[in-house]
Amino acid sequence: MSDDEIDAYMRTVPLTRLTERTLVHPDVLHKDIAAIRRRGYSKSNAERQPGSASVAAPIFDHHGRPAGVVSVCGPLERFQGEAQHCAEVLLEATGRLSAQMGYLELEKK
Numbered sequence: 001m002s003d004d005e006i007d008a009y010m011r012t013v014p015l016t017r018l019t020e021r022t023l024v025h026p027d028v029l030h031k032d033i034a035a036i037r038r039r040g041y042s043k044s045n046a047e048r049q050p051g052s053a054s055v056a057a058p059i060f061d062h063h064g065r066p067a068g069v070v071s072v073c074g075p076l077e078r079f080q081g082e083a084q085h086c087a088e089v090l091l092e093a094t095g096r097l098s099a100q101m102g103y104l105e106l107e108k109k
Contacts, residue, residue, distance in 0.1 A: 006033065021047045041087050046076055053079035055087045057094040062102025070094055 001009070015024040023029050036042045041057040048054075054073035061067040070093060072086045073079070079086075095105070 018048050019046055019050050023047060040091055043083060051076050053083060055083055055090055057090050059094050059101060060098040060103040064103060067101055
């Protein structure tokens with residue numbers, strides 16, 4: 001989503017805390033989104049469900065727009081040591097899937 005689309009979403013949808021770690025402040029979310037865009041994937045440590053962790057990456061279509069997402073999750077205590085490796089493998093997989101959808105990495109913004 002563009003920054004304008006994200007802002008519009010945050011103005012109309014209440015940001016609900018699911019756990020004590022859920023990000024609900026718009027400024028914090030904007031910083032997290034910027035970091036996600038730089039990395040190419042998101043990560044969560046008990047933000048959605050206590051005791052769980054995950055990494056997720058988008059699949060892009062031929063227009064460079066997200067067409068889907070793939071995530072890997074597990075118990076927080078076991079996943080933390082594996083999160084970086086999972087993210088690397090995940091990015092390889094979503095890169096291949098995006099290419100099959102016609103996405104060209106050079107078009108990535």
